[in-house]
Amino acid sequence: MYYQQSSAKVFWIAFLTSLVVSSLVGFVFVYFIPEVMSGKTQTITIPDVDNLELQKAEMIMDEKGLKIIVEDEKYHPTTKKGRVIYQKPTAGETAEKGSTVRIVLSKGPKAEVAEGEEIIVPAVIGFDLNQAKVYLAERGLSVGVVDKEESEETKDVVLRTIPEPGQKVTEGVPIKLIVSSGGGKVSVPNLRGKSEYRARSLLEESGLEMGRKSYTTSGEHAFDIIIRQSPEPGVTIEKGSKVDITVNREGR
Numbered sequence: 001m002y003y004q005q006s007s008a009k010v011f012w013i014a015f016l017t018s019l020v021v022s023s024l025v026g027f028v029f030v031y032f033i034p035e036v037m038s039g040k041t042q043t044i045t046i047p048d049v050d051n052l053e054l055q056k057a058e059m060i061m062d063e064k065g066l067k068i069i070v071e072d073e074k075y076h077p078t079t080k081k082g083r084v085i086y087q088k089p090t091a092g093e094t095a096e097k098g099s100t101v102r103i104v105l106s107k108g109p110k111a112e113v114a115e116g117e118e119i120i121v122p123a124v125i126g127f128d129l130n131q132a133k134v135y136l137a138e139r140g141l142s143v144g145v146v147d148k149e150e151s152e153e154t155k156d157v158v159l160r161t162i163p164e165p166g167q168k169v170t171e172g173v174p175i176k177l178i179v180s181s182g183g184g185k186v187s188v189p190n191l192r193g194k195s196e197y198r199a200r201s202l203l204e205e206s207g208l209e210m211g212r213k214s215y216t217t218s219g220e221h222a223f224d225i226i227i228r229q230s231p232e233p234g235v236t237i238e239k240g241s242k243v244d245i246t247v248n249r250e251g252r
Contacts, residue, residue: 043212046101048091049084054105057084065097073105076137081108085137086130094212104134121175123165129156129179136175144174153180154207155240190233191226191245199226203243211242217251224249 044064049057054070061068076085086104089095119140124132133143151159162176163169186206191199200210221227228246231237
């Protein structure tokens with residue numbers, strides 16, 4: 001009788017153990033293996049954390065599967081200390097899950113300039129728009145109207161300021177910025193049949209950027225080359241735009 005009870009106990013323990021292991025294996029195959037086999041990486045749209053406190057910004061980024069690094073702290077005339085005044089990549093751009101977003105925090109307003117005291121307009125030509133805003137804010141200046149102008153420069157790079165650099169202004173006078181609209185339009189080069197390295201060079205020569213990368217396996221094409229792209233070759237797009245590619249690689 002004791003032998004039968006022991007055998008039954010062993011049987012049920014073994015059965016339940018097998019059931020748990022099978023469930024775990026099934027979960028792995030359903031939720032993880034397909035993603036690994038497909039070779040695809042999840043892309044995330046960068047959220048806007050402007051003017052948020054660091055803790056809140058970290059929480060939002062973490063929910064999106066992104067990391068956050070405080071790159072610097074700058075004075076800002078209107079943003080409270082500890083809040084975000086700059087982020088890179090900017091809101092709306094896309095990045096792979098697990099990527100890092102770099103931010104700059106406000107140190108609060110700088111010591112007030114005496115009323116009527118003049119400030120020399122610094123040179124911010126060649127700066128990215130967001131960088132220019134931070135740089136000017138550090139010096140007690142704010143940005144007013146931002147106009148766009150067609151140029152060969154990268155999109156949102158500062159071309160001119162009004163007043164010009166070196167001129168004196170009183171506190172509170174906004175600085176007008178004229179930034180590049182992206183240098184007009186260019187034709188998308190043909191990336192099919194090219195390696196990723198060669199495709200990146202062609203895009204840079206055209207003033208374009210590499211966008212999302214996905215992978216597939218097809219026996220009809222050589223491996224480690226691009227077999228699809230979006231937009232298609234010959235399409236006219238804004239300079240500075242991104243081109244997505246699909247690379248054919250050997251199955252694993």
